[in-house]
Amino acid sequence: MTALAGARAPGPDAPARAPRARLANWIFKPRGPEAGEVLLDRRRVFIFPSRYGLGFAVSLLAFLAASINYDLALGYVLTFYLAAAGLTAMLHTFGNQVQLRLSPLDAPAVFAGETAVFRVVLDNRRDDERAAIWVKSAHAAVAHDLPAASATVVEVRVPTARRGRLPAPRLTIDTRFPLGLFRAWSYWQPALDCLVYPAPAGAHLAFPEAPAGSGDGIPRGDGTEDFAGLREYRDTDNPRHLAWKTVARSLAAGTPLLAKQFTGAAAAECVLDLDALGAIPDFEARLSRLTRWVLDADAMRLRYALRLGARTLGPAQGEAHRRACLEALALAAPPPAA
Amino acid sequence: MRLPRLFPAARDALGADRAAQALPAGRSAMQTLLIAIVPVLLPHLAHLPGWCIAFAGLMFAWRAWITWADARGDAALPGRLLLLFLMLAALAATLYTHRTVFGRDAGVTFVTVLLSLKLLEARTRRDVVVAILLSYFLILTNFFYSQSIGTAALMLAALWLITAALIAASRDAAPMAPARLARLAATILAQALPMMLLLFVLFPRVQGPLWGLPADARVGVSGLSDSMSPGLITELSLSDGIAFRVSFSGVPPRGADLYWRGPVLSEFDGRNWRASAPNPMRPARFEPAGAPVDYEVTLEPSNRPWLFALEMPTRLPAFGRLTADLQPVTDRPVSARLRYTARSYPGYRALATEESADLAPYLALPPRSNPRTRELMATWQLQNADPRALVERALRHFRTEEFFYTLEPPLLDNHAVDEFLFVARRGFCEHYASAFVVMMRMARVPARVVTGYQGGEINPVDGVFTVRQSDAHAWAEVWIAGAGWTRVDPTAAVSPARVERGLSGALPQRFAAPLLSRLAGDWGAQWAARARLNWEALANKWNQFVLNYSPDRQRETLERIGMKAPTWQDMVAAMSIGVGLSVLAIAAWILKAARERDPVKRAWLSLCRRMARRGLPRLPHEGALDYAERAAREMARRGMPAQRAAALREAAAAYAALRYGRESATVTPARFARLARAV
Known part of the structure; x- marks a missing residue:
């Protein structure tokens, strides 16, 4: 795997491994991320005996020697039948994988530290099941039985550590069905990126005080919105104000649902400014703090603006704004090394 | 497994990942394998030692209980320590029973217990695959004992089931329904069949053995022996085993001419007859006369260097020759089925003269044995000393006195011939031949015992004669000046039917008729006889074309389908092309199913x-x-x-x-x- 990666993007040590990389390149023809549906045609499916296949072959040699030595006609029959069945199974294994169609589906954004889920579609148009198809990445391997003439959505889970765009890993699709003596495999890197937001900092951090006289022109309300208490939920209420923590209890007791009530007539506003967090030395930690605030502000249905250096988003409110802010945070370029 | 680092992907291909080791469908694979083991081990019950059957049966039952009934599943499997102990105990028992773990019987015993223990520790796919390979090997071991059509059919079923188990073990996500498992295994085997036939016909055959056969490789092959002890055996086994088959190219000779000559016994110590040491200096001498008979013999392995031919062969295969006693032999013990053609003259005359010194061994008798017989012969000699008259007299004696032909004679004591002639008066061919030769020698007529087979049964379906171990016979030859060695069959005097119609004609119905015909009466008997003949014709074809596919036969077959003087290179080339074409055909079939149809x-x-x-x-x-x-x-x-x-x-x-x-x-x-x- 590493050699192949090296082949695609020759590193500093490329000259030393060039012949091997070229050979691997020539055999496996790495293609990089592929958008759109990929058909595993003959040229894309490789096949080689598995360890059990080698063990099987060695056993057959022993069977043959015994048949010759003891002059067992039926020993020959058994040996040749097993050899023929092995070869037939090779073709079945190949057929189990070839003409399979792969396409990327989506990869919902996650916060750093969570598991990214790349969803891909394995489309089996054969009138027969394709059994025991493995989808393997460096992190996980899961087997799937793909029913006849249907598409199956497969999730590839990859742990995340850093914010940014996480490309889908290169996947190995492989199978040994039906006899396990051969392994057919293909490489595929779906063109899917998972947007990884920064990990939100610890909960319940006070919102930043707007620096006095900052003169940024953002109209502000007369105070942050204060939680004032609970009342019965009405159908016209914004569902965001539903007191979710009490829902289970309410439903169980059969009592009416409760809504949170806030003081202040207009939605309050705040500015979340990266530069205002200069006290925190680590750039990533500042982004984490901002992420937390974006989430809190959104949960409280505030109008908020996010300022990252020269770029300002909002003020606005709602799902689209939240997503835009988080994406900006995920992709924020770090300042030039100080 | 270390592979050259040139092929990291190939190393990857060999499946280094551990995740693939887990076996979600393990239960279904184990169930299939446990069922598959039944037909594999069934024929072995006949020759496995009792402790092994009990031990392996217990282990299989234990594993079956865990697989089917125990809710804990594989967690209920015994610990390694217990298995190690059982393993050592089984090894000790094998060594105790067979004195070795190598060789045929010991090997089968050991592999059986090994498999039973392997199943009890099978948790991963690797364990299951090893158990499956062991089971395939156990199929092979069955062929050491029998390669009949029945065995082949049973083993085909076993092969199918074990292959289904291998498929079950290759399922990684969910187990497969048993019916689909069976169907897929059958599909693979059906698609593999033409390729197997190609390999069988074209794979260059090598004449075994590659290494020495273990001493027990051929035990249990019954047949004639080079010694004979009438009076020590009280029951002759009626083995239905086939000694050889014969197809005559013309009209087969009469039943009374069907004497298949085997070892000639001329040394007698009062109890046992033995063959005299061969004298290579003396040539075989006789004169062919009458019409020749040409035929082809397919000899079953006997582990003896004897060939069988009708009396008296003038033409034998290159590897055969006639001894001075006129017995056809070959140089090596016959350890594999052997086919040869021969020509014989049933009307031969052994006119050649023998020196009196050469005849001395055929007059030797232990001193002071069988006094009453000696007395009787002295009386006869006084009446008429002519050898022909003495032979006639002896045969008349057997015919007119109260002698009986039976396969269950009484035991005879030291003066065996006296007791046979004057007291017991019942026995089978060996008794009559032995007594007759002793009588002749006492009357100074050179005589010897000839063993072999007499008769044979013709199969009207394909015209092939089958000669069985139960057709083994013993007769006598006397030396008559001017006529040479002359065959005399004293058994024929007592029970002419034995010679005319074979053994079953000589015996009361109880011995000869198969069970079915005794129960079903006449019509049933006819039907049963016809079925048996058809079956035997099929079995003969099976022997000829499958079991006896030797290097010679292979060359013959390939020449018949048009390869001229095929060398092994030709065969390998033809085989590769054939296998390649089969692979392409199956590939086209499978890929067509995988492709977009529209x-x-x-x-x-x-x-x-x-x-x-x-x-x-x-x-x-x-x-x-x-x-x-x-x-x-x-x-x-x-x-x-x-x-x-x-x-x-x-x-x-x-x-x-x-x-x-x-x-x-x-x-x-x-x-x-x-x-x-x-x-």
Whole structure:
């Protein structure tokens, strides 16, 4: 795997491994991320005996020697039948994988530290099941039985550590069905990126005080919105104000649902400014703090603006704004090394 | 497993990942394997030692209980320590029973207990696959004992079930329904059948053995012996085992001429007859006379260097020769089925003269044995000393006195011939031949015992004679001046039917008739006889064409289908081509099933693939027309010729029309295929 990666993007040590990389390149023809549906045609499916296949072959040699030595006609029959069945199974294994169609589906954004889920579609148009198809990445391997003439959505889970765009890993699709003596495999890197937001900092951090006289022109309300208490939920209420923590209890007791009530007539506003967090030395930690605030502000249905250096988003409110802010945070370029 | 680092992907291919080791479908694989083991081990019950049957049976039952009934599943399997202890105990028991773990019987015992213990520790796929390979090997071991059609059928069933178990073990996500498992295994075996036949016919055959056969490789092969002790055996086994088969090229000789000559016994110590040491200096001498008989013999392995031919053969195969006693022999013990042609003259005359010194051994008798017989012979000699008259007299004696032919004679004591002639008066061929030769020697007539087979049963279905171990016979030869060695069969005097119609003619019904015919009466008997003859004709074909496919037979067969003087290189070349063609045929079948059936869709997908290679892939959400529009714009932007974009648009429009439009005469699949190719 590493050699192949090296082949695609020759590193500093490329000259030393060039012949091997070229050979691997020539055999496996790495293609990089592929958008759109990929058909595993003959040229894309490789096949080689598995360890059990080698063990099987060695056993057959022993069977043959015994048949010759003891002059067992039926020993020959058994040996040749097993050899023929092995070869037939090779073709079945190949057929189990070839003409399979792969396409990327989506990869919902996650916060750093969570598991990214790349969803891909394995489309089996054969009138027969394709059994025991493995989808393997460096992190996980899961087997799937793909029913006849249907598409199956497969999730590839990859742990995340850093914010940014996480490309889908290169996947190995492989199978040994039906006899396990051969392994057919293909490489595929779906063109899917998972947007990884920064990990939100610890909960319940006070919102930043707007620096006095900052003169940024953002109209502000007369105070942050204060939680004032609970009342019965009405159908016209914004569902965001539903007191979710009490829902289970309410439903169980059969009592009416409760809504949170806030003081202040207009939605309050705040500015979340990266530069205002200069006290925190680590750039990533500042982004984490901002992420937390974006989430809190959104949960409280505030109008908020996010300022990252020269770029300002909002003020606005709602799902689209939240997503835009988080994406900006995920992709924020770090300042030039100080 | 270390592979050259040149092929990291090949190393990857050998499956280094541990995740693949887990076996979600393990229970189904184990159940299938446990069922498959039943037909594999069934025939072995006849020769496995009792402790092994009990031990392995217990282990299999234990494993079956865990697999089917124990809710804990594999967690209920015994610990390694217990298994190690059981393993050592089984090894000790094997050594105690067989004194070795090598060789045929010990090997089968050991592999059986090994398999039973392997199943009890099988948790991973690797364990199950090892157990499956052991089971395949146990199929092979069955052929050490029997290669009959029945065994082959049973083992085919076993092969099928074990293969189903291997499929079950290769399921990684969910287990497979038993019926589908069985069907897939049958499909694979059916597709593999032509390739197996090709390999069987064309794989260059080597004459075994490659290494020394263990001493027990051929035990249990019954047959004639080079010694005979009448009076010590009280029950002759009626073995139905086949000694050899004969097909005559012309009219078969009469039953009374069917004497198949074997070892000649001339040394007698009062109890046992033994063959005299061969004297290579003396040539075999006789004169052919009468009409010759040509035939082909298929001899079953006997582990003896004897060939069998009708009395008296003038032509034997290159590896055979006649001893001075006129016994056809070969140089090596016959350890594999052997075929040869021969020509005999049943009307031969052994006219050759023998020196009196040469005849001395045929007159030797232990002193002071059998006084009453000696007395009787002295009386006869006084009456008429002519050898022919003495032979006649003896035969008349057997015929007129109260002698009986039986396979269950009484034991005889030291003066065995006295007791046989004057007291017991019942016995089978060995008793009569032995007594007759002793009588002749006492009367100074050179005589010897000849053993072999007499008769044989013709199968009207294919005209092949079958000679069985139960057709073993012993008769006598006397030396008569002017006539040479002359055959005398004293048994025929007592029970002419024994010689005319074979053994079953000589015995009361109780011995000869098969059970079925005794129960079902006449019609049933006829039906049973016909069925048996058909079956035996089939078995003969099986022997000829499957079991006896030797290097010679292979050359013969290949020449018949048109290969001239095939060398092993020719065979390997033909085999490779044949296997390659079979692989292609199966591949075409399998790939056809995997491909997109619809030709229109196929052409469209092929077009999209070609476009994707040029960097213009169709996006998953794009329809044909949208895609063509976008791609055409992109092509124009890249400065590609306009007619190519136009061709793409046209092809996409045709595709959309075919797929989603009304039926039209102008847009046909063929036209679309042409357009798609033109892009």
